[in-house]
Amino acid sequence: MASWLKDAFDNPKPVIAMLHLSALPGDTLYDSAAGMRAIVERARRELHALQEGGVDGVLISNEFSLPYLTQTEPITAISMARIIGELVDEIEIPYGVNVLWDGRASIDLAMATGAQYVREIFTGVYASDFGLWNTNVGEVARHRHRIGADHVKLFFNIVPESATYLAERDLESLTRSTVFATLPDALCVSGLTAGAPTDTQTLAIAKSAAGDVPVFVNTGVRSHNIAEQLSIADGAIVGTTFKKDGVFENEVDAARVTELITAAQEFRRSL
Template sequence: MNLIRPDKIIVGMIHVDALPGTPNHQLSVCEIARKAALEAKLYHDEGVDAIMIENMHDTPYLNKNADHEITAAMTVIAHEVKNAIRLPVGIQILAGANKQALAVANAVDLDFIRAEGFVFSHIADEGMMNSCAGELLRYRKNIGADKVKILTDIKKKHSSHALTADVSLLETAKAAEFFLSDGVIITGNSTGEAVEPSDLAGLKSEIKLPVIIGSGISNENIYTYWNQADVFVVGSHFKLDGHWTKGVDPGRVQKFMRTVHSLRQ
């Protein structure tokens, strides 16, 4: 998966339903997988470039961990999504369960994972989250998953960064690059919240890594960010009423991708 293209990359988010063992779990794993595959097909048919699956309905999350049943379920779901489409597919397992995500990606031949807590420490709403780059990249090497790209959140949403208040976003990005990240993800303060444009100013010219916007992208603001990033992860905006808890709205996806096509031209 080439993350730097002249026509940019749009990644559609699939927030899979609550998985076994979590407080909001209701559907069977097979039902969840079928629903995820249908959303993936919808994204594919509307011209979205890549897919990412995430267990966002599994609140409250464990800190840098996910139980075995979550990893097993995400493997089944990822397999169904991968077989349903011919697009790059990635995965994130919350919260910060980066090894589990990498194991799933390797087993199912996914293209990338989204990793939290790659460099520096921060306090997430799950608690203290320390850096994992050295451990995670060694794990990738040990299981033979070198082809799986690791895209890394920096100064991530739903977190306090008081511990690293003296380290700028740019310096954090440079640290991620030095620690062999495959791309840096910039977000707003919470899910669906837009990135501060000033946070992106000059970032692409200072690092060689792909710059990825990981929250708050919409049909109304994509113009603002188009030249400041390489990849745009779109979740909430693609959902009914623009809320991440709801299903994908084909009309919203169509309208957004029409805007993207006009920007590409």
């Protein structure tokens, strides 16, 4: 396993929780009557529930900026920066950011807010629910270096949600070439959509081909399957499972956080 992962998190096979921000200014679902204050207060409640439940890290994303853009408008990252600025003194664990689906904006936001990592789609060309989706990992990597953000770790989602890779290549060869040619700090393997289970066979293929690059299970982790998932993966990113009744739109339920983290801790004690 990469040494940076051991240095970044207190526990082996860390569980990183998603902190889904409500729709932001400029988004179709933004509640202009409630305004930014309501977004900040919900994020604060969820942050504290996640931290008190024992998660190892938090990943702050504009999950409710539906439908997503592949090149976001400036107002999105600016709004996220304000929210993180109001909460940063209350964040007690390693945190990252994700400006969906914009790798460059994610890195900019991380640099501006002190986030340690980002998760994004950095490689590939896809047919997606929001049109033809192209990337330019070389440009983004150079941008990260140019703004002094080499310390920001990049989590590459290599099985993106709501999209299909256009090239006819199997996951093993795709993983090997991604690791060799694009220098990811970690890889994420997902199911079809947020909350959808990640196939363990798919996860195992990516893990076997990734070499020393950590592989995270990115969707569908639950208390009953986290031991199985972490027996393969180097960590987990968890969002929907932590919500009340396991419903994507709901707020974080502290009891569900505790339940999953307890299961993760039981598994990690066996390592």
